[in-house]
Amino acid sequence: MKALIRCACSGTQDRNVGTLILRVYTGAAMMTHGWGKLFGGLDQFTGYVESLGLPMPGVLAFLAAFTESFGALFLLLGVKTRIWAALLGVTMFVAVFVAHANDPFATRELAVLYLAVSLFFVFKGGGRYSVDWLVKRVTRAE
Numbered sequence: 001m002k003a004l005i006r007c008a009c010s011g012t013q014d015r016n017v018g019t020l021i022l023r024v025y026t027g028a029a030m031m032t033h034g035w036g037k038l039f040g041g042l043d044q045f046t047g048y049v050e051s052l053g054l055p056m057p058g059v060l061a062f063l064a065a066f067t068e069s070f071g072a073l074f075l076l077l078g079v080k081t082r083i084w085a086a087l088l089g090v091t092m093f094v095a096v097f098v099a100h101a102n103d104p105f106a107t108r109e110l111a112v113l114y115l116a117v118s119l120f121f122v123f124k125g126g127g128r129y130s131v132d133w134l135v136k137r138v139t140r141a142e
Contacts, residue, residue: 034068078130
């Protein structure tokens with residue numbers, strides 16, 4: 001227990017552990033939103049996107065559902081973290097400012113949170129405990 005507390009309270013380790021926890025939780029939680037849209041409700045989601053008046057609703061619905069599913073999976077793993085976080089951020093930006101533009105904050109709150117976390121990973125990257133970091137380390141060694 002002391003080792004866990006020491007790790008959690010030390011200089012850079014706690015930031016990397018915190019980044020890992022945030023990345024894994026956010027990726028897993030976001031996947032639950034995308035998976036149902038992509039593998040069961042894409043027609044219904046496309047109809048919703050069309051009702052928003054967005055162009056190419058079929059394409060945009062698929063891209064949003066794909067990003068919320070596989071982009072979230074890649075975020076969880078830390079694969080091309082900044083790119084997928086940016087794409088998730090765009091998706092959440094549309095959710096906040098288009099899909100839920102007229103809704104009360106309580107309805108938009110989750111999308112706003114996902115947008116903020118996406119921006120965090122755009123600027124921070126996946127952290128030490130990510131595939132990105134492992135790839136970078138292996139390619140430096142070569």
